[in-house]
Amino acid sequence: MADLPEGFDNIEHLQKTWNQEHNRRVDRYFKDVQGNGDLSGVRPSLKLACRALDNDNMYASWMRSDLFYNIMGYGRKNLAVFYGSKFDNAPSVAGHPQLFFVFSQDESASPPEESPIQHEKSVRLMKFSCISGDDDGSTKPAITKANMTEIANEIKGIFLSGNRGITYTAGNKSASYTDPENGFAKGNYLLVNSRADGIEIYQKICNVIDVPFKQEKLIVNDPDKPSTTTASAGKITILGKQVQNRRYRPVAVLRFRSAYISLGNLIPPIFLIDTTLRNTGLVRYP
Structure with a gap:
């Protein structure tokens, strides 16, 4: 030097x-x-x-x-995960508010070579409309700030424990819960390490939005390909430079971080609660 x-x-x-x-x-x-x-x-x-x-x-x-x-x-710029959603095709439940739950790995548990794993799960609030019935012909009432605050308090009581977000273990299994009438559209899934983890998270989401959880609607797919770690994924060469290869559905403990509601792509999402304190939620944390 x-x-x-x-x-x-x-x-x-x-x-x-x-x-x-x-x-x-x-x-x-x-x-x-x-x-x-x-x-x-x-x-x-x-x-x-x-x-x-x-x-x-x-x-x-x-x-x-x-x-x-x-x-x-x-x-x-170019981030589409925690500030709204982008869909190639609008799902059949479009027009109803979409509630998002954000989970991520603790920074201290993430390997130095990797960014913390982040997952997100959403459900449509079928009891409400994004806009008033006079504007879109919907018979459902438009969601209000009071409705969202009530949901936020439910989330605070169910997804927080000891003033910290609850955790679950993500892995290579995909747990899909399909119940369109209650807001769970087909094709939506959550990566878990066991069926029990999938049941627990979907039960909590159902409790938040006050709909029944039916275990027979949960399907867990267990792929032949196992999860990989940073070490087992290894490195690959791109443009003559060694870079870390992408892991396949790694096993990691994820913690609940925040929840927000999207009313479409014309207005910013409304945060209900955010344990990272990066956004101001409708209910205080802790």
């Missing part, structure tokens, strides 16, 4: 590098705006506010970063 030049300033080098990388992303996002931005319109004004300057102090750099990555949402 080459020696650093005499008088090298680490902080100045950091700020210069941060400015270059940050502005490169800002310029790419605002490629329709000429120059560094101006006050001629909304997007030029946003570009002007987001671009880093050489004389910015730490507070100014933080504000520009927060505006661009968090408030404007660039940091969530």
Whole structure:
């Protein structure tokens, strides 16, 4: 490694590098705006506010970063799992609010080479409509904030224990529970390590939305291919570089993290409870 030049300033080098990388992303996002931005319109004004300057102090750099990555949402670009859903084809239960349960592996339990495993399970709230009956012809009442708060409190009581999210073990088995009349569409499944785990989670979801759980509607598929670990998955070579191969349905303990309701892709999801504290839920945690 080459020696650093005499008088090298680490902080100045950091700020210069941060400015270059940050502005490169800002310029790419605002490629329709000429120059560094101006006050001629909304997007030029946003570009002007987001671009880093050489004389910015730490507070100014933080504000520009927060505006661009968090408030404007660039940091969530191309992510479709925890901020809504994308469907190739609308399911037959479309038009009803969709309740999502988010589970993930504890950071401390995840191998250094891998990101924590994250799973999500959803169910449609068939007792409610996303919009009022006058607008879509539905006979179901439009869901209200009071309805969602009631569901949020149910989730808090069922999916939290000792102020922490409950856990279950994910694995290579797919547990599908099909009951369209009560919001469980065909083709929706949960990865588990045993039938008992599947029964427990689906029972809890049914309790939350106040519908009966029927064990005969649960089908657990046990594939011949076993789960793989980071070590057994091994490494592969891509473009001459060794990278970690993808694991197949690894066994991992997942913890309940949050729940939110989607009313369609025109408005942001409404968080009911979030144990990560990244989003403000309708009920407080803990």
